[in-house]
Amino acid sequence: GENVEQHPSTLSVQEGDSAVIKCTYSDSASNYFPWYKQELGKGPQLIIDIRSNVGEKKDQRIAVTLNKTAKHFSLHITETQPEDSAVYFCAAQRLGNQFYFGTGTSLTVIP
Amino acid sequence: DTAVSQTPKYLVTQMGNDKSIKCEQNLGHDTMYWYKQDSKKFLKIMFSYNNKELIINETVPNRFSPKSPDKAHLNLHINSLELGDSAVYFCASSQGGLQPQHFGDGTRLSIL
Numbered sequence: 001g002e003n004v005e006q007h008p009s010t011l012s013v014q015e016g017d018s019a020v021i022k023c024t025y026s027d028s029a030s031n032y033f034p035w036y037k038q039e040l041g042k043g044p045q046l047i048i049d050i051r052s053n054v055g056e057k058k059d060q061r062i063a064v065t066l067n068k069t070a071k072h073f074s075l076h077i078t079e080t081q082p083e084d085s086a087v088y089f090c091a092a093q094r095l096g097n098q099f100y101f102g103t104g105t106s107l108t109v110i111p
Numbered sequence: 112d113t114a115v116s117q118t119p120k121y122l123v124t125q126m127g128n129d130k131s132i133k134c135e136q137n138l139g140h141d142t143m144y145w146y147k148q149d150s151k152k153f154l155k156i157m158f159s160y161n162n163k164e165l166i167i168n169e170t171v172p173n174r175f176s177p178k179s180p181d182k183a184h185l186n187l188h189i190n191s192l193e194l195g196d197s198a199v200y201f202c203a204s205s206q207g208g209l210q211p212q213h214f215g216d217g218t219r220l221s222i223l
Contacts, residue, residue, distance in 0.1 A: 032209035043115075043201050043214030044154070051209065087152055095209055098144075098167055101154040 002027040004092050006102025013080050014110050021105045023090035024072040030092040033073050034099075035064060038087045047088075048075070080109045114138050115215040117202050123221045124192060132187045132218045134202030142166075143185035144212060145177060146201040154201070160185055161207060189220075197222045 003026040013019050023033075031052035036044035050057045050064045050073065057064050061080075066073040077084055090102040115136045124130055136143065144167075145157040159167035163179045174190045185202060199219050203212040 034211050036214075038152075041216070043203075043216045045214070046211045049211055089154065093209060098156050098159060099212060104152045104154075106152075 002030060002092055002094070002097070002100040004090060004100045004102045006090050006105060008105060009103065010106045010108075012108045012110060015080060015082060017080055019077045019080050019084070019107055019109075021075045021088055021090070021107075022072060023074070023092075023102050024070075025092040025100070026071065027092070027094055028068075028071065029094040030100075031095065032093040033064070033066060034091050034093075035062075035075050036089045036091070038089065038104075040086075044089055077107075080107075082109050082111050085109045115202055115204055115213050117200075117215040117218050119218060120216065121219050121221075123223065125223050126192055126194060128192050129188070129190045130192060130220070131189070132200055132202075132220075134185050134187070134215060136183055136202075136204040136213070138204055138213060140204040140206050140213070141182055142205050142207040143179065143182075144203040144205075145185065145187050146203065146214075148199045148201060148217070150198075158185075158187075192220075192222050194222050196220060 006023045034049035037047045038044045061078045063076040088105045091099040118133050142161045144159045157171045158177045160179045176188045179185045199217045201217045202215045205212040
């Protein structure tokens with residue numbers, strides 16, 4: 001099955017700085033990569049996703065990059081704000097299969 | 112309107128009891144899931160149903176039994192609760208295929 005590794009497990013940044021979270025996957029047939037944000041006491045919420053036919057996708061302060069050759073993808077958050085503090089999960093999926101989640105990154109944005 | 116709703120939000124009970132968690136989605140999705148999130152925040156899939164049919168059943172004790180009365184509902188019944196069952200359980204739904212999953216806000220189960 002798929003194996004998704006996520007780093008770092010914790011990340012602290014100053015408000016206004018950028019944050020980068022990286023994930024690697026093992027199944028070269030995986031072709032859907034969503035990112036989720038989980039706030040305290042809430043369920044994971046989709047913030048951005050990318051499919052394998054695209055190398056980069058951006059939505060305001062959030063961007064995701066995908067390198068299919070190296071089998072890794074990254075989440076980039078620019079101009080971080082305190083409300084970005086949460087746990088972030090990456091996931092990988094191949095058609096007909098389940099989501100495989102990374103182990104999560106706890107992001108703290110220091111005001 | 113809440114897209115994926117779970118009840119109850121908190122469940123505190125004694126070891127050995129039987130309990131159920133209910134999940135409903137109003138997104139018109141065909142596929143529903145149950146996940147377990149442990150204290151280290153790891154999300155582990157337990158079950159997946161597509162149009163009321165079980166399609167994923169990970170290595171879960173048979174004390175856990177999902178039931179899908181219709182494609183908008185997926186309930187989780189747990190028999191003979193054990194201390195290790197303490198966790199947050201999330202329900203999710205999706206259109207299937209390569210589409211995002213939408214999660215409920217979870218049920219925190221605490222076993223005394």
